[in-house]
Amino acid sequence: MRLEHVILGLLALRPVSGYDIRKWMDGKGKYLGYDVQLPQIYRTLPRLVDSGWAEFDVDPREGRPDAKVYRLTAGGRDALLDWARSPYEPSPRPADPDFQLRFLFAGQLGPEYAIAVLRTELDYRLAHFGEPGWMDFTALGLDPIPDIDTTWVRKLHLAAHEHGYASTAAYIAWLQLTLARLEGEAGLPPSRAPYRGVGHDNP
Template identity: 75%
Template sequence: MRLEHVLLGLLALRPFSGYDMRKWMDGPGKYIGYGVQLPQIYRVLPRLVANGWAEFEVDPRDGKPDAKIYRLTDAGRDELLTWARSPYEPSPRPMDPDFKLRFLFAGQLGPDITRELLRTELDYRLTQLREPGWMDFTTVDLDPVPEIDLPWARTVQLAAHEFGYSNTAAYIAWLQLTLAKTEIAAGRSPGGTPYRGAATTTDSHER
């Protein structure tokens, strides 16, 4: 996930200064799990301008350094849409920040993008959950240091794996629920079948 597209996604919502972008990530965006420091943002913003994806105007501040307020250009909107519609490849790690960022900043651009993203992620996680051997670690031969009691260590390892497994199961439930909600909002029954008489509504939603 490139920071360029995160910043373009923010600028699609409203003009931002670099400082306000950082405040957003520490505030409304803090649960996404994508930590970016202010110097990183300041390094990327000039690249957005150089690429023609953003422009800025200087906002004078009394008693404070002037602020640069960045806005999305037409070329920036095109780049954001191209990225949002590009193929998404899930990470082997469930609940990876890349999915959450794409869900937020690509999904906000339309229900068709949101549904495709959710379906791709859900199909991948269901396949992953069905893979055998998620507890194979319990049979691995170990030669621990004297301070480790092997039966106790395996108890702790199992608990840690169960924590991850249960979180993944909850994540899959969220994906299923959210996909169903987006399909209902678009005039489809869960599973993608259009409701009777809803074709016009669906088509207007996706244009």
């Protein structure tokens, strides 16, 4: 996920300044797990203008520096649509910001974009969920310092992996529920079987 696409997605909603973008990232955006610093935003905005994807007006501010308020151009709209239509490749890490941002900013262009991203993400998670041997700690090949109890270490590893397993199971359930809801609202038949919990087949 490139910052350019995040900014184009925000500009598709309304004209914004660089400071507005940072405020969004500090507010609603922080729940998506994506964070950039204000200098990165200010470096990216001129590149969008140079590419013909955005343009700006100067908003005079009394007693403060004038602000540049950016808006999306026709070229920026085309770039956003091209990105939304490009193949989405899931990250090995569940709930990666790339998925969250693609789902939000590509999905806001229409149900077909959000549904396509959800289907791809869900299929990938189900294919890799609970892979054989993922909780086998007997072959860690430990050679620890004297302070470490290997039995205790294995218990800690198990607890940490159980947390990841439970989090991924909940994430898959959310993907299933959201996909079923959006498909229903779009008048589409269910394309995936409902998630039935850990220990069941989920084709």
